[in-house]
Amino acid sequence: MLSTTILSSLIVVAIALVLLQKSTLVLTTHSLSELLLSSSWRPSKNEFGFYPYIVGTLWVTGLAMAISTVPSLLMAIYLVEYAPARIRSIIKPMVDLLAGIPSVVYGLWALLLIVPFIRDQLAALAGVTTTGYTVLAGGIVLAVMVTPITISVSEEVIRAVPRPIREASMALGATRWQTVKHAVIRSAFPGIIAAVILGFGRAFGETIAVLMVVGNVAKVPVSLFDPAYPIPALIANNYGEMMSIPSYESAFMLAALLLLLIVLLFSIVAAVLLVGIKRRYVVG
Amino acid sequence: MILSVIVVLGSLVSVLVVILVKGAPALTVSMLTETSTGGYYLGGKGGVLNAIVGSVYLVGGATAIAVAISLPTALYLNEYASRSKLAGFARQSLDILWSVPSIIYGVFGFTIMVYFGIRASLLGGILALAMLELPIMIRAMDEVMRMIPLKLKESSYALGATKLETALNVIARQALPGVTMGVLLAVGRAIGDAASVLFTAGYTDSIPRSLFDPVASLPLAVFFQLATPFPEVQQRAYASGFILLIIVLSLSVASRLLTKKATAYVIK
Numbered sequence: 429m430l431s432t433t434i435l436s437s438l439i440v441v442a443i444a445l446v447l448l449q450k451s452t453l454v455l456t457t458h459s460l461s462e463l464l465l466s467s468s469w470r471p472s473k474n475e476f477g478f479y480p481y482i483v484g485t486l487w488v489t490g491l492a493m494a495i496s497t498v499p500s501l502l503m504a505i506y507l508v509e510y511a512p513a514r515i516r517s518i519i520k521p522m523v524d525l526l527a528g529i530p531s532v533v534y535g536l537w538a539l540l541l542i543v544p545f546i547r548d549q550l551a552a553l554a555g556v557t558t559t560g561y562t563v564l565a566g567g568i569v570l571a572v573m574v575t576p577i578t579i580s581v582s583e584e585v586i587r588a589v590p591r592p593i594r595e596a597s598m599a600l601g602a603t604r605w606q607t608v609k610h611a612v613i614r615s616a617f618p619g620i621i622a623a624v625i626l627g628f629g630r631a632f633g634e635t636i637a638v639l640m641v642v643g644n645v646a647k648v649p650v651s652l653f654d655p656a657y658p659i660p661a662l663i664a665n666n667y668g669e670m671m672s673i674p675s676y677e678s679a680f681m682l683a684a685l686l687l688l689l690i691v692l693l694f695s696i697v698a699a700v701l702l703v704g705i706k707r708r709y710v711v712g
Numbered sequence: 713m714i715l716s717v718i719v720v721l722g723s724l725v726s727v728l729v730v731i732l733v734k735g736a737p738a739l740t741v742s743m744l745t746e747t748s749t750g751g752y753y754l755g756g757k758g759g760v761l762n763a764i765v766g767s768v769y770l771v772g773g774a775t776a777i778a779v780a781i782s783l784p785t786a787l788y789l790n791e792y793a794s795r796s797k798l799a800g801f802a803r804q805s806l807d808i809l810w811s812v813p814s815i816i817y818g819v820f821g822f823t824i825m826v827y828f829g830i831r832a833s834l835l836g837g838i839l840a841l842a843m844l845e846l847p848i849m850i851r852a853m854d855e856v857m858r859m860i861p862l863k864l865k866e867s868s869y870a871l872g873a874t875k876l877e878t879a880l881n882v883i884a885r886q887a888l889p890g891v892t893m894g895v896l897l898a899v900g901r902a903i904g905d906a907a908s909v910l911f912t913a914g915y916t917d918s919i920p921r922s923l924f925d926p927v928a929s930l931p932l933a934v935f936f937q938l939a940t941p942f943p944e945v946q947q948r949a950y951a952s953g954f955i956l957l958i959i960v961l962s963l964s965v966a967s968r969l970l971t972k973k974a975t976a977y978v979i980k
Contacts, residue, residue, distance in 0.1 A: 429788035432781045436846055437802035440809045443820045450823065478819070483964050499716035506713050519721065521968070526724045528897070528964055529957065530904020532931040536938070536953045537727045540734055572723045626811065633813020635907040636935065660907070667822075667911050684819045688812065695811045699804065 433587075444688060450681035453674060463682070469646055475680040478686075481647045482658030484563070487649050488638060491567030492631045497624055502584035503575075509608055527576035538569035543578045543641055551653060559643065566642035566656065570631045578627040584706060585619030586612060599631035603657040622701035629694035633687055635660035659683050726857050728957070735954025739946040744955070759959035763917050763933035769834060770909065770929055771902050774841035778849055779895060786853035786887075787879045790860075803854070810847035815907035817843045822911040835912025835923040844908055845898035852894025853970075856887040862980065863874035865866050890976040930956045 454463070458476060465520075466477030503523075507516055547560030589612050597611040614618070643655020644665060663680055720764060789799050821840035822832075830836055860883055868878040882890075906929070914926030915936065930952060937949035 429784040432784045433788045433798065433802050436781060436785050436809075436850065437798075437805040439843060439846070440805045443812070446820060446823055447816075460855055466795040499900070502713045503720050506717055510713070510931075514725050519717070522721055522724055525964055526720075526727075528900045528904075528960055529727060530960060531932055532904065532906050532934045533731060533953050533957050533960075534727065536934060536950065537730050539938070541726065541952075558827070565800075572727075575720055575723075629811045630813075633815065633816045634809075635813065636931070640935075647942070660813060662814055663819065664907060664910060669821075681819070681823075684816055686973060688816055691811050691813060692808055695808045696804075699807055 441633075441698070444685070444692075446683040447681050447688060451678055451685050454682050455676035455678075457675065467648065471673060471676045471679070475674055476675075478659075479680065480646050481657050481683070482664050483648045484600040484631065484642075484646075484659075485658040487563045487656055488566040488570060488629065488642060488658050489631045491563060491652070492570035493572055493624065493628055494572035495567060496578060496627065500578035500627070501582055504579050504586055505608060505613075507579070507583050508586045509604070516628055523576050523579055526572075526578070529687065529708045532635060532640075533638040534569055534573055535637035538565055538637060538641045542568050546653070554653065555651050555653070556632065559606070560651050561641055561643035561655050563611045563642065563649050564652040564654045566637075566638045566658070567652075569637050571636060573634060573637060577630055578623050581623035581626055582616075582620050585616045585623060585702075586621070589615045591668065616705070618701040619705040622698040622705075625694050625698040625701070629691045629698070632694075633660055633691055635653050635664050639664055659687060665685075727748055727845070731950070731954050731957050735952075735957075738951035739954055740951075758952060760930070760933050760955070762917055762919050763928040763930045764955065765871040766834075766913075766916075766928040767903055768839045769898055769920065770841055770927060772915060773834070773838035774838065774845055774902055774956075775895065775899055777838065777842040778845040778898065781882075782846055782849040783891070786850055786857055786891075787972065789854055790857040791848075791879045791883065793876055801845040806847045806850050809843075810851060814844055814905050814908070815910075816870060817841075818911045821908065825912065830857050831924065832914030832926050833835045833924045834913065834927045835976045836918045836925075837909045837927055837929070840908040840912040841902045841905070844905060845902050848898040848901060851892045852897060853887060853891050856890025856894070857883055860886045888977055889971040893967050893971045896963055896970070900967075903963070904931055904956060904960055906935055930959075 443596065454476060457474070463476055464482065465479050465480055466475070468475045468477045469480070479625070507519060538543045542565045543560035544647075546562055546565055547558060550564070551558045561682075593611050593615055594607055597607040602610070639656055639661040642658065642661065644657050644661055645655040646657045646662075649656045663683055666680070669676070723916045740759075744761065744764070785802070789802060799806065821836055823844070824839075825831070826837045864882060867876055867884045873881070909929050909932060913929055913932075915928050915932055916926040917928070918925075920927045934949050934952045934956065937945050937952060938948065
């Protein structure tokens with residue numbers, strides 16, 4: 429048993445070390461500013477500018493969080509504070525179902541519904557022409573994928589706020605909503621931030637669904653209707669070609685390492701926030 | 713607030729409906745029972761049996777390995793080392809592993825495979841998926857085992873049971889519903905995951921005969937079929953997506969049912 433525990437806890441370390449070791453080639457031959465800020469991506473000339481990919485990733489992820497955060501939060505509040513038990517028992521499994529749908533299926537759905545919608549309806553409204561394979565499409569599909577995680581973590585955190593806090597607020601004459609807004613949410617705030625951060629981490633690394641709808645064009649997107657090329661999509665699309673050129677392979681390992689480090693950072697921050705919440709509300 | 717509930721649930725319904733409407737008409741018996749033939753992606757005949765069987769092999773192997781590693785680990789974390797530094801480190805590291813994007817498992821798995829000279833194969837896919845399933849299973853098992861009341865364990869020790877006996881007979885049995893749910897959750901996630909098998913499992917038209925043959929998987933089948941310019945093949949992609957969705961939904965329902973049944977052995 430000890431051995432399996434040690435084995436499982438070392439996996440993440442092993443991944444980080446392997447990626448780091450493989451990235452050293454490109455890190456030693458290129459300056460960090462060139463890798464992160466340059467826009468020229470010409471592997472045959474040994475130029476690796478990640479800038480368009482980084483910006484694309486940020487656009488899509490940021491949009492997803494902007495779309496999904498408020499509805500997820502409101503839904504979590506509704507589930508904990510307002511929903512009668514019967515409705516909760518119907519809605520909760522549905523949210524779990526949403527969490528379980530494979531990402532290719534989400535990509536398929538987005539391809540069939542969202543992309544044509546953007547191309548035909550929304551673009552006409554905004555007065556632009558677009559193929560529909562846009563940052564907006566990627567953002568929407570990611571938002572739907574991230575929502576269940578945000579909802580379930582927020583729900584746990586809000587539920588963990590002790591009853592006396594709600595009762596004290598109502599005893600002072602506050603309405604239900606005032607209680608929720610001023611007492612419950614304020615207490616649960618670090619946990620809610622943690623939920624959002626965890627969702628962000630998931631959105632950052634999601635590959636397949638975004639790949640299918642975001643256009644995969646390596647230019648810095650300037651509007652919601654431009655295509656983008658997020659980093660996970662970059663890795664997924666080009667993996668086969670890159671193995672023959674060591675510097676190319678090393679650049680991809682760096683991209684994967686960047687992803688890992690960012691997700692790691694988010695995960696640790698969220699964990700710290702959640703531990704803080706648990707410590708604050710140790711129920712005797 | 714009600715609006716957000718409607719929007720969220722509405723998108724779930726929308727996903728199910730769109731896949732159903734587009735996928736069900738294209739689903740024929742031959743899709744389920746034949747493997748792909750040579751001209752499949754150009755509009756030829758055949759089905760996705762290779763992908764269905766391939767997915768079953770991949771996930772079956774991965775789950776076996778993952779359960780073999782995660783059950784002892786969860787038992788160890790809860791019984792032997794609950795407050796030690798190792799337990800804290802292990803839990804934190806598994807939490808991080810839980811958030812790791814699945815494409816990184818693919819990249820890592822592929823690098824290891826290259827190092828050992830293994831080609832894209834069933835074995836590689838199984839390893840990548842096992843890494844994917846591990847944190848999900850351990851987290852679920854850990855949560856359930858933590859909630860077992862101390863009195864139960866103490867009674868077991870008071871009767872003279874050793875730590876191992878307590879772990880196997882009392883804790884494992886109490887935790888069975890949660891463990892079942894965790895395993896099925898992980899299986900559902902693994903069956904639908906494309907990014908980790910993209911590089912490690914390869915893709916093929918046939919059903920693998922050994923661990924070192926490349927293997928097709930359902931998510932990749934959807935992905936590749938969608939990428940062709942032929943509408944008939946794209947239709948098949950929708951049907952394959954539909955099959956995948958049905959499998960995941962049935963797993964979800966099955967896990968709920970099995971959990972209810974396993975709760976019969978639990979002392980409340």
